[in-house]
Amino acid sequence: MKKKFILLSGLATSLLLSGCWDINEAQRMYYVDGLGIDYKDGQYEIYLQLINFTNVAKSEYPNPQTVPAEVGQAKGKTLEEALFKLFRSIDQKVFWGHMTFIIFSEEALKDKNALSIIDTVLRYRETRYQIWTYCTQDSIKDILLLTPILNKSLISSKLSTPLDTDDQETFVEPVNFRNLVIGLNEPNHEIGIPYVTINKNWETAEQQGQDTTFIGVGVLSKSGFKGLIKNDAARGMQWMHNRTHRGEITFKLDGDETDFLTVTLEKIKVDIEPLVKNNQVTFEVVVKLNATLNGLKTNVSEDEIRKKIIKEVKKEIRTTYKEALAKDIDIYRLSEHLYRKNVKVWKRLEKDGKIPLTPSSISKLEIDVNQVNSGRKTFTGTFND
Missing domain, CATH: 3.30.300.210 (Nutrient germinant receptor protein C, domain 3)
Known part of the structure; x- marks a missing residue:
């Protein structure tokens, strides 16, 4: 009788345990590495860069046969509407916790809702304050489709890890969301966001290579975008x-x-x-x-x-x-x-x-x-x- 009671008690206890029924398997998710935001004709245009999970664990020697990343694109009257339109074409759960950078076009920063975009990104529970921030006048899609030098994984790119080359030269100081929020909230309520462009001075025996480079800053304030300072005009900042x-x-x-x-x-x-x-x-x-x-x-x-x-x-x-x-x-x-x-x-x-x-x-x-x-x-x- 005692053994029967113990068996029934153990069975009842096990039924009350929640287990891991709601866990998301790593191989059944897409991982966001970068997000691009543009603003054209009164609509937000977003670019979502999903990195290949196969190459994440092989950052030093990725498989050259696999696609390093895919970039999705959608438009909407708000940032959220554009994202939900993009979700309709994605067949697995998207994980934002590993997103490393965000790129704003000059037009997106000029828009009066630039600060609300930043607020929207930070309010989502999976995003972090360590996300690096950039601006550009180039095509955001072209930047997100670039493959790093020597076919490295995208998580080793300059945009994802700007501090890796900081000891070689600090021409433009990297800025993450934490720096961005502090710079806008405290006097002088302005912050310089690294300006990124496509560099075409690399090549292989088969083709010309491309990579990103920082050549200045775009200055954002609480009242809006104030303009770009780049090339030789930006050199004084480093001193x-x-x-x-x-x-x-x-x-x-x-x-x-x-x-x-x-x-x-x-x-x-x-x-x-x-x-x-x-x-x-x-x-x-x-x-x-x-x-x-x-x-x-x-x-x-x-x-x-x-x-x-x-x-x-x-x-x-x-x-x-x-x-x-x-x-x-x-x-x-x-x-x-x-x-x-x-x-x-x-x-x-x-x-x-x-x-x-x-x-x-x-x-x-x-x-x-x-x-x-x-x-x-x-x-x-x-x-x-």
Whole structure:
């Protein structure tokens, strides 16, 4: 009787257990890696990049016979409507928890609902704040269909893992959704989103290759899109924050018109100090850095190299600042520096989180070259004439 009671009790208990009936099997789901959003003719146009599950576990050596990704496309009056239209053509559950990046077209950022798009993405329970954010003027579909160099898996692409190349050069600082929300919520209520374009300077024996490259930023504010700063006009940004790991600068040496030198700049440290006088605010900027020579054509002194570096870095910082002012952009977040160090003055002067800026607002720009490393050799040429 006792054994019978134990058996019945065990059976009743097992029936009450929920088990794993509602679990989703990994091979029965599609995985989103990237999302593209465009805005045309009053409608949102979305591009959903689904990565091949077969290659996710083989990021180093993917199977060349498998398709790395497929890109779906749909339109709608809202972002959600476009997504639901796309869901109708998908035959398995879509998992968003591994989405690594989102690309906005310039038109999507210009639209007054750009901030609501960001809010929509963040409110969904599967998305995360680590999603990288980009903008472009190129075809979003073409960008999402690119295969990384040497046929690597898409989860190793520059868009999915922008920090992998950060130690080589930090021309444009990567921005994720966390940075985006903070930048828009705190003074100066503007944020620079990396501007991505298609680069065609790679090729194989069979065909020309393509990959993505960052050449500037698109600046978004709470009031809307403020414009693009790119190419040489964007170079000054890398010298104005401490997160730059490494960058290069090229300048002409005295003498021959074709005699140029490229120097690597590292260990950037920036100090911005606001000064208040007669209800006017100016900023004193001190940039400290180390330099390493990459090669020499002629003999050159350390003093000459220092002077050239200082001159060129100052020029690039001023050029970017001037370009941004023309678009009413506080590119170096000077308003935030005043907010952090003298909030009373900031409250008195600010309008919509920003303080008035002029070309003379940076009253002092000092570049300190701590070290000039000549590499394995001295400042004399390796080969004698």
